[in-house]
Amino acid sequence: MYVPEHFAVPDADSLHDLIRDYPFGMLLTHGSAGLDANHLPFELETGASTILHAHVARANTLWQEVKDGDEVLVVFRAADAYISPNWYPSKHELHKQVPTWNYMVAHAHGRIKVRDDERYVRGVVARLTRTHEANQPKPWKMTDSAPEYIDTLLKAIVGIQVEVTRLVGKYKLSQNKEQRDIESAGHAVRARGGAKIGAAMLAYAEEKSS
DSSP states (O other): OOOOGGGBOOOHHHHHHHHHHSOEEEEEEEETTEEEEEEEEOEEEOSSSOEEEEEEETTSTHHHHSOTTOEEEEEEEEEEEEEOGGGOHHHHHHOOOOOEEEEEEEEEEEEEEEEOOHHHHHHHHHHHHHHHHTTSSSOOOGGGSOHHHHHHHHTTEEEEEEEEEEEEEEEESSTTSOHHHHHHHHHHHHHTTOHHHHHHHHHHHHHHHO
C-alpha cells in the first residue's frame, strides 16, 4: 500500500482500535490455487505477539490451499467517502482542486496457521459471539442451542490464526489541504452520512488549527 508520510498512522494502538471496531476483514492469500480473498470476522489478540483469530467453513478450500507459515495480508476498512472539490472554500477562490476519495484502513501482514482442532474453534466462536452479542437486549449464548447441534456445527468449520508481523495504517483525511478546506469537507461528509470519517476529518482540522 502506498502511504505518503502525511497519511501514515504509526500508532499501533489506534490501528488495534480500528480492527476491534471494524473486525470484518478481508484475508488475502496466495495458496496452491493462486490468489484468493475471503471475508471473515476476526478476533484481535494483543500482548507479546499480535494474533488474529477466525474460522472458515470446512467446505472452503482455503485451509487446504495454504501452508502453515505462508505470508498473508488481512485488510480492515473503517470508513471511506467521496470528496467533492466543491466542498473546499479554496476551490471557489483559486479553482485548483479536484475530486478525491478519503478512507481509513489497516493492513495486517502476517503468517497463517491452520487450527483444525475442536477446542480452538470452540474458543474462537465463543469469544466472537460474546463480543458481538454484548449489545443485544438478551445476548445469545452457545448454550442456548442443544449441545449436539453446536458440536455438529463446530465440526463443519476450521480455525485460522494469523500472527501479525507488520501492521500498516493509512488515514487519508485531506491532511494535505488547508485547515478550512478539511473542516468544510468534513462537515459535508458528515452531513451525507459519513459520521466516522467526517468526525475524523473534523478532529484533524481542529488539531491543525491549534
